[in-house]
Amino acid sequence: MQFELKNVSKIYETGQESITYGAKDVNLTIKEGDFMALVGPSGSGKTTLLNLIAGLLIPSKGEILHKGEDITHMSLEERTKHRLDYMGFVFQDYQLLPVLTAYENVEFPLQLKKIEKNEIKERVMWALEQVGLSQLKDRFPKQLSGGQQQRVSIARAIACRPSLILADEPTANLDSKTSQEIIDLFKKLNSEHNLTFIFSTHDQRLIDQVKTVLYIKDGQISEVKEHS
Amino acid sequence: MSYLRFLLKFGYRNIWREPKRALIMIFSLSFGTAYILWVLNFAEAGSKEVMKEFLSQYAGSYQFTHIDYYPEGNTKRYNSFATIHEDDIPQEQKINSIPRVVAPVFISGHKKTLGVLLNGTSPEKELSLSKLATSVKKGRFLDPHKTNEILIGQSLANKIDAQIGDLVALIGQAQDGSVANDLFEVVGLIDFGGGDLEDALSFTTLESAQLFFSMDSLEYHQYINFDMERSPPEATSDKLKVTTWHQLLPEISVSIRFIDGFTKTVCLVIVVVISLGLSNTLMISFFERQKEFEALNIIGANRWWILGTLIVEVFILGTIALILGLILGHIFTIINYHYPINLELFTDGKPMYLGGMLIHPYVKIFPIVKHYWQVSLLIYLFLIISMIYPSFKIMSRGKNAI
Numbered sequence: 001m002q003f004e005l006k007n008v009s010k011i012y013e014t015g016q017e018s019i020t021y022g023a024k025d026v027n028l029t030i031k032e033g034d035f036m037a038l039v040g041p042s043g044s045g046k047t048t049l050l051n052l053i054a055g056l057l058i059p060s061k062g063e064i065l066h067k068g069e070d071i072t073h074m075s076l077e078e079r080t081k082h083r084l085d086y087m088g089f090v091f092q093d094y095q096l097l098p099v100l101t102a103y104e105n106v107e108f109p110l111q112l113k114k115i116e117k118n119e120i121k122e123r124v125m126w127a128l129e130q131v132g133l134s135q136l137k138d139r140f141p142k143q144l145s146g147g148q149q150q151r152v153s154i155a156r157a158i159a160c161r162p163s164l165i166l167a168d169e170p171t172a173n174l175d176s177k178t179s180q181e182i183i184d185l186f187k188k189l190n191s192e193h194n195l196t197f198i199f200s201t202h203d204q205r206l207i208d209q210v211k212t213v214l215y216i217k218d219g220q221i222s223e224v225k226e227h228s
Numbered sequence: 229m230s231y232l233r234f235l236l237k238f239g240y241r242n243i244w245r246e247p248k249r250a251l252i253m254i255f256s257l258s259f260g261t262a263y264i265l266w267v268l269n270f271a272e273a274g275s276k277e278v279m280k281e282f283l284s285q286y287a288g289s290y291q292f293t294h295i296d297y298y299p300e301g302n303t304k305r306y307n308s309f310a311t312i313h314e315d316d317i318p319q320e321q322k323i324n325s326i327p328r329v330v331a332p333v334f335i336s337g338h339k340k341t342l343g344v345l346l347n348g349t350s351p352e353k354e355l356s357l358s359k360l361a362t363s364v365k366k367g368r369f370l371d372p373h374k375t376n377e378i379l380i381g382q383s384l385a386n387k388i389d390a391q392i393g394d395l396v397a398l399i400g401q402a403q404d405g406s407v408a409n410d411l412f413e414v415v416g417l418i419d420f421g422g423g424d425l426e427d428a429l430s431f432t433t434l435e436s437a438q439l440f441f442s443m444d445s446l447e448y449h450q451y452i453n454f455d456m457e458r459s460p461p462e463a464t465s466d467k468l469k470v471t472t473w474h475q476l477l478p479e480i481s482v483s484i485r486f487i488d489g490f491t492k493t494v495c496l497v498i499v500v501v502i503s504l505g506l507s508n509t510l511m512i513s514f515f516e517r518q519k520e521f522e523a524l525n526i527i528g529a530n531r532w533w534i535l536g537t538l539i540v541e542v543f544i545l546g547t548i549a550l551i552l553g554l555i556l557g558h559i560f561t562i563i564n565y566h567y568p569i570n571l572e573l574f575t576d577g578k579p580m581y582l583g584g585m586l587i588h589p590y591v592k593i594f595p596i597v598k599h600y601w602q603v604s605l606l607i608y609l610f611l612i613i614s615m616i617y618p619s620f621k622i623m624s625r626g627k628n629a630i
Contacts, residue, residue, distance in 0.1 A: 056526065077530050084528025095523035099241035107234070112528050117230040156527070 002163050002196065003030040003053060008062035010048050010219070021219035022048035023059070028214070028221065030164060033194045035187070037207050040216035046200040049216065050166050053198065054087060055079035066163075084112055088157030090167035094149040096141040102128065102152045103137040106159050113160065127155035130193075131185060147178035151185065158189060164196045171203045183209055239540035246513070253509055254549045260502045261553025261607055264495045266560045268599040270569070271491035273561075274591045275484050278571075279473070280456045282480075284359045285420070286429070287473050288326070288452035290460040292317055295469040297449060303476050306331055306345075306449070309403065314446035318464050324455040326353040327448040329437040333400035333408075335380070335430060337388030344384065344430045346398065348437020357454040360431070367392040367416030375436045378412035381426030382419050390414050402442035410440055499610045507614040514538065514618050521622070535622055539615060546611040550604055557603070564593040 010022035022045050030036070030053070038046040051057040052064060055071045056079075063070045071082055083089075096105045106127050110120045128134040131151035141149050150170065157165050170186075171179035183206050189195045199206060207213055208227075215223040243250050283289060294310035308331035317325075329348035334341050351370040354360045361369040370377050378396065390396050395411045402408035412432060420426050438445060453460075460472045474481035514521075521534050568590040571580055580589060 054526065077532075080525060080528060080530040083526065087528075089526050091523065095520070095527075097238075097520070097524075099238065099245060104234075104237075109528050111231055111234045112533065114231055120230070 002032055002066065004028070004065040005053070006063050006065065008052060008059045008064060010045075010052060010057060011060040021045070022057075023052060024219040026052075026062070026219070026221060030196060030198065032163070032196055033190065034196045034198070035190045035211040036197065037199045037201050037210040037213050038216055039201065039207055039213055040222075044216045045219035046216050047168060048219065050168060050198065050200050053164070054089070054166055055082055084109060084160070086163040088160060088162040088165040090150070090153050090157050090165065090170045092169040092172045094141070094146075094153045094173075096149055096152055096156075098141050101138050101140055102133055102144065102148075102155075105141070105152055106155045109156060109160050123159050123161075124155075127159040128152075130158060130189060131155045145178075146174055147181060150174060150178075150182055154182070154185060154189075158193075158195060162195075164198065167197060167199045167201075169201055169203075170199060171201065171206055176205075179203060180205060235537060235540055236544070239537055239544050242537070242541050243545050249509065249513065250545065253506065253545060254552065257502065257506070257546065257549035257607070258553040258556055260498060261550055261603060262556035262560060264498060264606065265554060265557030265599055265603045266564075266593075267491055267495060268603065269557075269561045269596055270564070270591075270593050271488055272596055272599070273593045274569075275487060276456075277591050277593075279480075279484065281359075283456065283473050284357075284454060285363060286358065286360060286425070287476055288358070288454045289456050289458065290453050290470055290472045291476070292321065292451040292453075292463070292468050292470060293449060295463075295467055297469070298471065301475075303471065303478075308332070308401065308441065308449065311403070311443065311447045311449055312451065312468065313444075314448070316465065316468055317451050318461075321451070321453065321461065324357055324458075325451055325453045326350060326357055327434065328450045328452060329434060329441060329443060329447075330449045331400060331437075331441060333398045333430075335384070335388060336397040336399070337385070337390035337394065339389035340387065342384065342388055342427075344380070345428055346400065346437060346440070347429060347431045348434045348440075349431060350434050363418045363420055364416040365419035367414070369416060370431060370433055371415070372433060375433065375439070376410060376412045377415045377432060377436070379416045379418050379431040380414060381429060382417045383426035384428075384430070385414065385417050387427070392417065398440065400441065402440070403447075404442050406442070408440050408442065412436070495606070499606055500613075503610040503613040506610070507617055510538075510542065510614060510618045511621070514622065531623055535619055538618070538622065542611055542615055543608075546607060550607045553607070554600060554603065558595060558600075561593050561595050564591075565595075568592040 005028040008026045012020045106124045213225040296310040333346045335344045351372040400408045572589045
């Protein structure tokens with residue numbers, strides 16, 4: 001068992017005596033190798049749920065356990081370290097550092113972890129090979145297409161060999177052909193390396209190809225659908 | 229090492245994300261640095277040069293006297309009975325030094341009698357060590373082989389009505405308590421550019437003065453050192469006292485200190501103004517990248533790491549600007565060393581006087597090593613000041629979200 005959310009709620013105060021639930025009594029277990037999509041209309045609470053799992057938001061109620069430890073009790077810096085050690089992130093708008101090459105962008109979290117130089121090189125090349133960009137490693141983000149930038153972002157997320165990869169609308173900025181390539185890449189990484197993914201998405205192609213779909217409505221998991 | 233190199237590389241490249249902004253920041257900082265360095269060099273070297281010029285005309289850098297020569301430390305009064313002997317002065321202090329007999333006398337010309345300070349000195353030594361001879365504008369300087377010759381100020385000569393070749397009568401008090409009086413021939417008129425000194429000073433040979441005051445040939449009032457670079461020594465015996473030009477000319481010393489303090493205050497104000505400007509630019513630059521910082525934080529960079537990269541950026545930028553600024557400031561200083569600044573540019577072409585003496589208007593500026601590290605510390609200090617507010621904003625940011 002990797003991550004476990006127990007009765008997690010996130011309440012936003014939206015005015016005097018008025019509250020909104022970003023998440024409401026969510027119970028969720030994320031196991032190794034899960035390939036999961038959070039689906040729902042805008043404002044349903046998908047991103048809040050991702051933020052809670054990442055430790056970027058503290059729940060108003062409930063606990064979030066990883067390896068038996070409640071991450072909600074960690075300090076801000078401890079949660080940042082926890083993300084670095086156990087999580088990878090893929091963003092809708094890639095969030096690559098423009099001053100760093102593809103290689104250096106992938107290298108970035110490994111440098112934060114102060115990993116030994118040779119191991120960094122090995123891991124970066126492995127990650128770039130997985131996303132098929134080892135030939136373009138010296139290019140800066142502006143010299144890459146949107147799809148290539150997203151691949152670099154994925155390589156950065158997997159380079160640390162995280163327990164969990166959180167992806168927020170990873171195909172939203174891509175054309176349909178590139179989106180499919182990225183989805184195929186996620187599937188390959190999940191099946192070949194047993195990497196765990198949680199997506200927040202509106203993309204039906206991605207929804208159709210994940211193993212588990214969690215439908216979110218008003219901060220609650222309204223339906224769980226397993227794909228065979 | 230790899231981590232540090234990565235951090236430096238990241239910081240350096242971030243500086244050049246906005247090349248125009250980076251260049252403007254570097255150049256403004258460089259010119260500020262160069263200006264501060266030049267102003268400090270100008271203020272200190274300039275005043276040093278002016279004082280050197282001024283002191284070399286007459287007063288010297290410091291002097292040995294008998295401890296009671298200036299009663300109660302008042303350097304405007306003289307106890308002519310308090311004398312020193314040649315053997316009292318340490319040998320090494322005799323280098324670049326001139327012994328003088330200096331005591332008040334009355335001088336009478338055709339018209340009137342006035343009080344004046346008679347200086348008995350060695351013409352040869354004055355010629356080699358001081359610029360006293362250059363102040364003789366009419367007539368000639370003292371002849372070492374002749375006695376009872378006297379130089380008086382142009383202004384004094386007019387007042388007592390004495391011209392070159394005239395005999396003037398001097399009356400004073402000799403060392404044995406008797407009245408000293410004798411006739412002296414005016415051989416030259418001193419022009420200090422007007423002012424009090426032209427009224428107050430007269431010069432004769434050391435031998436003539438010693439004879440006049442009934443002193444031994446190795447007995448003096450003052451032993452004046454003209455080595456402007458040498459620090460004043462401690463008095464070597466209970467009988468001796470060392471008096472610096474600062475004590476002899478307190479009004480001028482205070483003026484110099486005021487100019488020095490004012491210059492440093494102006495530099496500090498410049499530093500604060502540049503700091504505020506730089507701080508504002510850094511704030512804009514940092515806030516433009518706020519989304520990027522948030523993404524970095526999500527990936528796993530904590531706030532200290534983000535702050536660290538910003539500090540590295542600012543210090544790389546500051547160091548580049550500092551090096552350029554120091555080079556530029558040094559070049560300006562060297563230019564003014566070879567092409568001295570004409571102080572008359574600041575006085576509408578009118579001559580400048582200091583303590584009643586005409587100042588040579590061309591000031592040679594030279595590099596002063598301590599200013600280079602002082603300016604460097606100052607620049608780093610204001611980089612720190614300019615970082616405070618942006619850093620505070622970054623560190624006080626709330627929780628981040630995807």
